Amino acid sequence: MLQGHLDILSIAIVTAAACALPGVFLVLRRMTLMSDAISHAILPGIVIAFFLTGNLSSPLLILAAAGTGVLTVVFVELLQRTKLVKEDAAIGLTFPALFSIGVILISRFAGNVHLDMDVVLLGELAYAPLNRLKIFGSDLGPVPLYVMGTILVLNLIFVVVFYKELKLVTFDASLAAALGFSPTLIHYGLMTLVSVTTVGAFDAVGSILVVALIAGPPATAYLMTDRLSRMIILSAIIGCVNAVSGYWIAFLFDVSIAGAIATMTLIIFVLVFLVVPNRGLIAIARRHARQKWEFAQTMLVIHLFNHEGLPEAETESAIADLHEHLSWDPGFTNQVVKYALSNRCVSRKETQLILTAHGRTIAQQALVQ
Amino acid sequence: MENLSILTHFDYTLMIVAVGAALLGTVSGALGSYAVLRRQSLLGDAISHAALPGIAIAFLLTGSKTPLILVLGAAIAGWLGTLLIMSIVRLTRIKYDSALAIVLSTFFGFGLVLHTLIQRTGNANQAGLDTFLFGQAATLLERDVLTIGILGGIALVVMLIFWKELKLLVFDEGFAASIGFPTRTLDILLTSLLVVAIVLGLQAVGAVLMSAMLVAPAVAARQWTDRLRLMVFLAACFGALAGVSGTIISSTASRIPTGPTIVLCATVVVGLSIAFAPNRGLIWDRIRQQRNRRNLKMETSRY
Structure with a gap:
């Protein structure tokens, strides 16, 4: 019993922290909705990779999905570059189209294979620990924990190594370009990370609630501080608080864990919005x-x-x-x-x-x- | 012969669904024009996701699955979500996109919590989550189409009554405020109209794809004209066209869901418009570039 709690909690915490890191830069760069778009648009990638491998937890699936995510970003940028469509409309056109292709593929060809739409969209954290990593017969823990752990480390490395570049590109893209840092490169790097993180997390919390983890904690932290470094650390902490409190609420009332975490994200955001010194509503x-x-x-x-x-x-x-x-x-x-x-x-x-x-x-x- | 096989498919149920989809496309196309012009294309996505807890609460309170009650719940929740987005943007430094993302995902999450609560009570008569997410155009009944027609018609009439005010709001909000129009009230009015369109569409195309019904026809219409009147009209036509063609295509083969097909049809219309529209379109642009290049060469060769 305790092991079950620990498994789910650790997956939730690691996922929350991994999502919060790139989320900070999305919130600051006003691109939060790209995470929404990516989380929906990866569906055809997942479906096609699933048809090819027949296995929902194959690493190829994650690669294909992440590739589709980056492709979404490319599509959105291409549409924008025609200057005929604004950014928001470009996003609003791209992801429903890709998502529709995914849904049609599933219902047309996957009638008798196990690929549940609900699992992709909603996720179920409670089942995540059932998928164990076993090497030579010894149980090393749930697979999603390792997947998200790896992604967390990747995100951490990216943010720490490119901290200066990210900061510059986020707050003054033209200065960054003038100094010789490529905003495009950093942009695509960030978007790749968002894609990988989204794909990794959809297994645990579903694609719609990934958005709550990516946007919620950084926006909450943004209300509390003016310093980027502090905002990153605060986001990670708030993400973990949301995850842990959401988990316990879900456990007490026997409701969806991912849903409860999202609900806690809203509650904590609104609380901070009300009471934070200087900028809060009160x-x-x-x-x-x-x-x-x-x-x-x-x-x-x-x-x-x-x-x-x-x-x-x-x-x-x-x-x-x-x-x-x-x-x-x-x-x-x-x-x-x-x-x-x-x-x-x-x-x-x-x-x-x-x-x-x-x-x-x-x-x-x-x-x- | 292909035509004939389509015609024989055109039975009564299909006709009801097609009429419903056409009405829906008309309403969402016309109202979506405003959202696209105000760069709020993704507001529809947020409203449609935020509607879930409203549906769940309406069901928990009344225990009924009557569409009108659930629609009312959805509308109230979607509307509250939008108000929250507006106040976050107005009162904090959080930008529009983040406010949208937070409300969208967390309202949806709360809806999911309520949904699991409903499921746990073992009520067989539960509001289907799948239907909410993906819609079930095939289940549209005559009375649903009537509801879409009446409520959508009212929304369109209100839009026409406030035509001048909404036009001003869309193109120059600051000016509208300075000459004394209550811009915040108008903003709420426009949002409420969008809420009506979205909530009506939930049953047919579902929450995830509803935003496309608002955005795609409007973006396509935008390529053909610079006049709001024509754009709204064209968007309504494109919406209806996508609705009907999507319904027919999905009926020609088994296991092609209607909602996604409608969305893909709308996307095709956008693609064609971006490519072929006169003046703005890509091909037109290419031709103009070549002509300019030729002219330039001729002009410069004189010297």
């Missing part, structure tokens, strides 16, 4: 609220400052009439006065509101600005 709302009061307070002190020491000061600074002078709502005016009092910008003198030294400085500064 922080933005609080900043807006604070700015509203500060602005009103500044208006108030400027008003008092303008009339300070003049004959009309007595009427202009009467607390009861302030709302008329500032043309504010009376209730709002009361709250602003309270806010300003609590900040010691003004003080109360019988029915009058007078500026403190601090309030006078604020008014002067605001007027200078």
Whole structure:
């Protein structure tokens, strides 16, 4: 039992980390949807390789599928290069067409062979550990773990070795080209990795949920940091958290593991979106609220400052009439006065509101600005 | 003789399916034009995947498999997904593509979770996931076609009523906002129309391929004209053409699924348009290049 948990969990974690690494660059380069396209378009590659080998776990299958993935990228670029089709439409044309070919091939010729569409599209992590790697009769663990482990190492090597190039091409492609780094080469390198990762992961989580693993954690990390290196590490960590929490939810409620991991990806993304300091929704709302009061307070002190020491000061600074002078709502005016009092910008003198030294400085500064 | 064999295939059921596919192609082609022009071609993909949890929840709540209830659930979920995409883009620095990918995959994943829940309750009357993913055009009934016709017709009428506003939104959103059009409301309106088209198409072509029904006819139509009016009209025609021809081709042999065939037909239309369309098309372009080269040679040889 424990071994089963460990097997599935380790596959989930390794897959999540392997997907998060290239995902960071896809998110930053605004090409996340290429992963969606690739994950669908590899279907005909898988089907044809399956017809040739008759084996769903043959390495040829992974190669053929990854090749189809790269071919998808080439198709999209060719379509774009005609300048007749924009990038998004090119993607939206290419992958459904390739996917359709795959579906037709399956239903036309694979009626009596075992190639289940659901498995390709949805995956089933629970079955992944059943496929064991056995050498000389000794059980070395589930095959998908080794496949994804290898892909993780490949991705890691690519990101570490080409870190500088990736960073440059991502943030300033023209500078990269001017300095002699080929953006095209890096682009295709990255796309090959995405293809290989997608193909490796579809076995475990299915092709639609690969997109959740590739896009979710990096986007979540993007909300949290401005540094590329930190974003990569955070993405990998968030991916693992999603995978582990998703797995336990799936186990507790007896539901699809891949689906639960995707659901956790959404929940954690939304949570971060709400609470992250400075950029989160709550922080933005609080900043807006604070700015509203500060602005009103500044208006108030400027008003008092303008009339300070003049004959009309007595009427202009009467607390009861302030709302008329500032043309504010009376209730709002009361709250602003309270806010300003609590900040010691003004003080109360019988029915009058007078500026403190601090309030006078604020008014002067605001007027200078 | 080939023609005759196609004709004999044209029985009643096939006709219903063909009419349904044609209506669907018309609606999605016309509305897809806006998505393509706004560079939101993949929004359809996101909406159609995001609809899954809605279908599952509608089924869990009502226990019924009535198409209209499931369609309503799908529409609400697809619509919520789009709103989430819009607010992510507006409120964070995450770009459109990532927002789309997140909503698409995670909503779908949540739908999958609900689906396994339904399966576990052992309810035999469960909403088929395969049907959702790949559609089952062959199961279209007369009343389904009627639903497609009525709801799609309403969507098209709304599109025509707001023609001017939507046109402005598509081509110059900033200007539309500056002269006082409520662009966000219009954005939501346009998205809602897309949601209607997509949800109607789920039963026929399924979630994965629905996006192609929005994109392909519009891209093909774009090659033939620079006028929105003509483009929307042509896209509707191409959509209908793909629907009918796909249905007929898939009926000529056994075990050719209808949805993918329709998509491939639409793709062929795109390929032909990109190659042959006057002015923009590739062949036209090649001819123009050669003529320019010849003219240039003649001009330069004078000096």
